[in-house]
Amino acid sequence: MSFTLFLSLFAIGAGLGLLIREIFNFELPMPRYLSGVFLLLLGIHFMIIQLGKTTDSETYTVVFNERNFSYNSNISNEYVVVFGASRINLENLDLNNESKSIEIDVVFGHADVVLPDSIPYIIESNIAFGGTDGNGPNNGGIGDFTTYSNEFSSDSIYLTIRANVSFGSITWR
Structure with missing residues (x-):
């Protein structure tokens, strides 16, 4: 329950x-x-x-709960975790010849984010009394941080991940 x-x-x-x-x-x-x-x-x-939560909205929200999500190109571009935990799997993400953007907001919670191996990405982190760690950027405290994957090139298509963390954490996998 x-x-x-x-x-x-x-x-x-x-x-x-x-x-x-x-x-x-x-x-x-x-x-x-x-x-x-x-x-x-x-x-x-x-x-x-x-x-009454449905899967046809553009935001996946977790409040006082724990959930696992897999990226779906038709519906999910924002993930919100408040006082809860979530595992967000982006491995099946396909750019389809266009750059895409995802937003992850964590407030007093934790999110495990599985990053795609073959897709270039940029992570723009806005952190207030929180942190990010793992295979992606390891940042903490207060501030705005930007991290690029090894495959990133501004001339090609790529994934933009906007991560907002307040009193919480994100682990990149």
């Missing part, structure tokens, strides 16, 4: 508890009743957001 699902079920249970207590006692103080309704709706909202 993910943290979001747990939080959703807890909020729904707390809201139902307040509603049942208020309904069966027939004392209906509005602040308590509204608190129950608020908690109930908040729980349902979190659950719908968590369960």
Whole structure:
């Protein structure tokens, strides 16, 4: 059970508890009743957001959770990790005679990014109290960093990865 699902079920249970207590006692103080309704709706909202995620958007988001993603040229160009962890596999990425761009945002979380072996890339990192390490650039602290793959040439097509890290980390593989 993910943290979001747990939080959703807890909020729904707390809201139902307040509603049942208020309904069966027939004392209906509005602040308590509204608190129950608020908690109930908040729980349902979190659950719908968590369960209603589809794969036809352009952003993959992980919040209080852990997920694995593989690059899909039709839909994924942005990955967001907030208070969670993710493995982003870019090995099956194909440039198809045009340069492409991907954005990876990590806030209080961690992302493992599998870089393509045969594709030239540039990684533009914007780091605030975080870091990147592994086979790609090893940067930390605060600042903007740019790293090029060995195959990179500005005259040819290449992949641009924009990595924004705040209080988190990215491991390049």
